[in-house]
Amino acid sequence: MQPTSPVRPRLPQPGRLLPRLVLVLGLLLSGAAVAGTCELGEGRWGGGPPQDAERWLGGGEDLLLVGAGAELVVFDLATPTTPVELGRAVLSHPAVSVAVSADGQLAAVSDWFDNVTLLDIGNRAAPTARGSYAWAGLEQPTGMAFSGNHLYVAVRTIGLAVLDIGDPDAPAFVANSDGTPTDFVFDVALHGNHAYLGQGADGVQIVDIGDPTHPTVVGNVAAWTDAGQIDIVGNRAYVARGGSGVGILDLSNPVAPAQLGTFGTDGYAYETAVLPGDRLAVANGFNGTKIFDIANPALAVELGAFGNNPYRLVPLGDRIFSVHPFASRISLVDVQTPATPTTLANIDFAGQSHAVSAGNDHVLVANGSGGAIMLDTTNPVQPTYVGRVMLDAQRVAHVNGHGVVSAGYSSAVDVIDPQPTGPAIVASIDNQFQTNDLVGADNRLYIASGEAGGLRIYDMSNPLLPQFEGAVSVPGQTVWQIAVAGDFAYSGYILADEMLVMDVSDPAAPVVIGTHQLPPSIYAGPTDMAASGNTVFVATQVNGVRILQHDGAGNLDDIGAIDLGLASPTGVSVDGDRLYIAGGVFSGLLIYDVSDPANPQFVAQYNTAGDGLAVHAAHGVIAIAEGDSGVSTIGCGFNVENAAPVAVGQINDQVDDAGETIFPLSVHPNFDDPDGQALTYSATGLPPGLAIGAGSGVISGTLSGGSAGVYPVVVTATDPFDLSATQAFEWTVNGAPEIFTDGFE
DSSP: OOOOOOOOOOOOOOOOOOHHHHHHHHHHTTTTTOSSOOOEEEEEEOOOOOEEEEEETTTTTEEEEEETEEEEEEEOSSTTOEEEEEEEEEOSSSSSEEOOOSSSSEEEEEEEEEEEEEEEOTTTTEEEEEEEEEEOOOOOOEEEEEEEEEEEEETTTEEEEEEEEESTTTTTEEEEEEESSOOOEEEEEEEEEEEEEEETTTTTEEOSSSTTTSSSSEETTTOTTBOOOOEEEEEEEEEOBBOOOOEEEOOOTSOOEEEEEEESSSSBBBBEETTTTOOOOOEEEOOOOOEEEEOOOOOOOEEEEOOOOEEEEEETTTEEEOOOOOOOOOOEEEEEETOEEEEEEEEEEOOOOOEEEETTTEEEEETTTOEEEEEEEEEETSSSSEEOOOBOEEEEETTTTTEEOSSSSSSSSEEEEEEEEEEEEEEEEEOSSSOOOOEEEEEEEEOHHHHHHHHEEEEEESOOOTTTEEEETTTTTBBEEEEEEEEEEEEOTOSEEEEEEEESSSSSSOOEEEEEOHHHHHHHHEEEEEEEETEEEEESSSSOOEEEEEESSSEEEEEEEOOOTOOOOOOOEEEETTEEOHHHHHOOEEEEHHHSSSOOEEEEOOSSOOOEEEEETTTTEEEEEEEETOEEEEEEEEOOOOOOOOEEEEEEEEETTTTTTTEEOOOGGGGEEOOOOOOOEEESSOOEEEEEOTTTEEEEOOOOOOOEEEEEEEEEEOOTTSEEEEEEEEEEEEEOOOOTTTTTT
16 A cells, blocks of 8 residues: 555646746746746645544444544545555644544544644545634644534643534634643543543543533542543543553543542553453553553553554554554554454555655655655646655755665665656665765765764766765764865764865865854754855754855855744755745745845745755755655646635734733734745734744744733734735733832832
8 A cells, every 4th residue: 555645735726827926936946947937836745654543433434534744544444454545635734633523524633733624524535624723822732522513622721622613614713611721631532511631730621511602610530640642432431641551430420530440551651442341452652552451440450562652542343553653654453362462454654754855857755764755746836746665764865867865874875766657776875884964966975974984975977886986084073964065065063063164176085174163052053054156054053044155265254144033944955046944843944035145135935834844946846844744845836826815713812911021922823825825924013022023923022011001913914916814813911010028018
């Protein structure tokens, strides 16, 4: 079974040609050779590791729904040992939890970016995203449960949130429970007119939902700290409690459940699954899945164990689907005889996308345990999966029309032929030292090989017969990130603030000709580097992007910098006079005009689906590796008709004190662009001392003293064509707390 099939990102409908789009294309891809007039667009391949799975039975169907990466995947379990993929839908962000309605027509997915998305799964072959609801800031949704026209959601710092889903295209907020969680709320399970919340440090909270408009906390099991996933079967609730093991409750009295027993698991209990014959399976982290006899819940007896690092469990009689995010796999295991469990089937998914390299009409992805994946980018706004080669892929580059892939700390480098029918390994290199970074320039491959190996150079004139040419290393200097331009190479290490400048004009005898000191700080060194001509762009974790100029004699001068504020750049790529920066969670992809390197100018931003881990621009395509969310590609697509941005959910009213420093409030989840374009954010009416990031949509700052009052705030999100959406909310600023001291009242 192929783990990754072609994904169909949201595409605008064909229509009139927008003149300004040509201008935007010129801004973004001025360094690339693009023939004719085309439309700029963004596409995405959403493959990633599985995080959650739910089974649905009904109408003669047996389905497994999996939240994997930024996708919801539907499988037919008519024959569980040979599950058949029916369809998949791309999501805006990586999935956390999955829920299915009783009639099997709707699914809900919560994600790491504070959203719950509803999907129409009536057509199993073409599940379709409908509406979504977004929470602001740290209010992160996790577990969910359907009941009629309502969706009950476990939400961090809130407890239980109730959404009206009568219109799946516009889920609406109904009410929050009246509890006050300490922090995380991991799950919700329903039993009659009550909801049971796995509320972490607060134990199990019990909420009366007889009136969905007034959910009320009516009880708790406070002593059961670390409460996480809750599974209810019959009148019993099985509570996974992390390092505290498992607890079992009798719900005959729903507001005062009886504690039937607790037991340790010698691991970390993530979830439980009830099996026939008074047995319970526990996803127990590094200790695998354990099976217990719970005929006497107060004296559970371990019967057997299997696997490693399970996260979620789905029972099928005497069989269990165990979800393994780290292995990018779901396994079906027969536990009828717990002492000798048998694996019956595996469903393999993609891994985390760590790095990308754009070739001619394709992108190669270093997908970790998912191997080296090839995407067809003939149409960049609709990247399609071609195939993969199985290896541990952490780094990737192109040289002389071929790909090169390494596992990072391994000495092995594989040469890949990106054939139209799928990638194939055609040669291998034993680098003798670790491979921290790969750069292809002309017909040579440059490998960053740590302190011991330094910089190593290979002749790739014949990619089938790579030839080692030379190496250079300096005691005490770790060559971790590298950039190459012309006769010079540059290297650095994230934990060191000193860079090396190397002359590689004679690849058989490269030599260090200079050093450069970056601004000192913790993690001062490069997270990534790129070079063009005599200019070097250095991404650093805390000092933004440094722009250096080489005088040709080994000396680097600071000539400019890009301050990214909260963003911590993880990747840089230069193509022509454009610099592309992977800016992480808050900033996605940032694009700057560096035609004058000493005066970089902001051009555009794309809020990507997940963590922007790496970026590479070449051949008219910008590719961004996004960890669990797969890969985004930006380039020329079909002529499109631009649609206005839309508001998502509602920005909550805020209440703070004068003088208080505001933890960054992101309004990015509260807006979406149907065309996948970058949005620019602005706000009116903010209290004094606060400002909004134009690219990130993050509000931050310190409320000025004496700013008490109620401020009506309007946030506007604008696309590149000046179409916009707005949201309004109130920000109440209380007076600064008064402090009295005896004798000075």
